[in-house]
Amino acid sequence: MADVDLFLLIARHLAAGGNPADELLAFKALPEEKAQIVENRLRVLDRCVGDGASLSTAIDTAAVSLGSSQRQVYRLLARLREFGPVKGLTPGTYRTERPxxxxxxxxxxxxxxxxxxxxxxxxxxxxxxxxxxxxxxxxxxxxxxxxxxxxxxxxxxxxSGQAPSSATFGSRLALDQTAININITVGEGKSLPSIVTLLMDEGLGLIIGASLTSSPRMQDFGLLIARANAASTVIPELRKFEITIAGGLGHLTWVASPFLEHLVPLAEAKARSAKNKARLKIVSEGSKRHGSEIMRIIGDRLGPYILSPRQSFRSEPRPVEDPGVDYEEASKRLDLAVESWNRKRLQTLGISPAALSAVRDRRMWRVLKEFEGLLEPVHQAIEAEQFAARDQLDPNAEPPDF
The missing domain is CATH 1.10.10 (Arc Repressor Mutant, subunit A)
Structure with missing residues (x-):
């Protein structure tokens, strides 16, 4: 079913206060088998209940189409009306709901x-x-x-984005990574669970940059891509809102992954010599550190996706029997989840869209520039290491473009 067709179908059956874009995002996050079940149930209920027949006749028809009892159809219809298509029609949803x-x-x-x-x-x-x-x-x-x-x-x-906020953007940032249930295809019928790297604003609870990788050994890419995502995608959107912005970055917490621990001294030296004197806290010890800042700032959900802190990022994950999605599609899903999170968070905080402001622009980009400045030696070392690795394979390789 084409996205537009599915979007319109979902929009007809939203629960009170539901958003069709968020519902479509949640649908795409479902495993393929469950997504097919939800789509089939939704199409049957939409067709049978909306054809003008009496409710009892519609229920009978739906029961035959779904191969279930009339009682089960009544339950599905009630859940659809209360929770919307994805939560209402996904099998086993009650097992993943919070208490x-x-x-x-x-x-x-x-x-x-x-x-x-x-x-x-x-x-x-x-x-x-x-x-x-x-x-x-x-x-x-x-x-x-x-x-x-x-x-x-x-x-x-x-x-849910309901936690209170200190309401100043850029005063405190955090950079962390954790497992997320977006599986990336690695072979026929197999995929790897991915790792999400998030750059977050602690005060407002907003996500400034995000990236996906399928291996702990690729956290260097995760860091670079999250930085690029902040500059190219997220910040250009946030600048359109009436956000109170700090005069500069005051504090950065960086939860360093095991494969970047050797670069920690570079960041510490840079922080000591930085002109703006932003405080840098680096967490590079403790197997359970990964995801700790994410849990404190946004919790264990990012839209329809579950965030699962791991005890250690030192071992490679094993492929699972799941087709997953390709990297490009996985990245699009992450971008949509981040956009949805930030939109809801801004609504919760009562922050509205506003005309572009030169002062707000200057301050927001200054915060990002000072973040990049603190980790600049790390970024340069990562790029040098990646180029050296490429050069061993191809002496004529061009430097990577980040």
Missing amino acids: KVARDGLDPAAEEVLASRLRENPRASQASLEAAVVARCTELGLPAPTQYSVRQRVLQLRA
């Missing part, structure tokens, strides 16, 4: 503590948030929610 307490919220006292602490420090650690909730509930003589409930609620707040 009810995460979606609906904790008791008022616990919710108030979370909101207050996240306003004070949007990147507060999970342990500190759990301790604050327990202390407040104990003080009021109320039963405290479990650690699991608090953790799931915080992840929900962050992944």
Whole structure:
């Protein structure tokens, strides 16, 4: 089914407040087998319920077409109306939904503590948030929610873009990577789970740059592509909004991957000599560090995709029995997910589109330039290493263009 046809079909059956572009993105994120089931169910329900026949006749017809009971069709129709096409019609969705307490919220006292602490420090650690909730509930003589409930609620707040914000762009940035369930094709019927590298603004919770790679050994490419993505795709869009921007980059947290650890001293030396004196925090030790900043800033979801921090990025992932998608398509899906995330986040913050401003432009590009400046020696070393590797294979190779 062509994208336009599918887009129109999905748009006819959105849940209240749904967005057809986001729903189409979620559909494309489904495994091929589940996507076919959702499309078939949606087409059958659309045709049977919309043909003017009585509801009972439509249900009978749909049950025959789907090879299921009338009761199951009623359930599918109810879920379609409540949740929309993807969440409502995907088999097994209930097994991946968050617990009810995460979606609906904790008791008022616990919710108030979370909101207050996240306003004070949007990147507060999970342990500190759990301790604050327990202390407040104990003080009021109320039963405290479990650690699991608090953790799931915080992840929900962050992944939905509802977590409070310090509302200044560029003061604090973070660069991190984690596994994401976008599989990249590597052979006939096989694919590799990919790694997403994200450059994020801690204050607003926006994603500034993003890239995909299929191997921990390719994190050098991940870093370079995320940098290029920020300059060519994301920043040109963000500059169209009435965002309050810091006068310059104040702090960068870089979670360095194992295959870039040898370049950490270059970044540290650059930070000591940089004119703007932006603080640089490098996290290059600890097997569980990867994804830690991502979890604090945006949670464990990026649109329809699940982010899964790994214990270590030192080992190569094994191909899985899944056809996956080619790299170009995977990158497009990531770009759409980032665009959707930023749009929702800006709406949550009440930040509206605005006329272009020379001052806002200058400040935004200055933040990006200072970020690039801090990691410039790393970028140069990566390019030199890649060119040396290419030169061993082809002495006449041209320098790579990044």
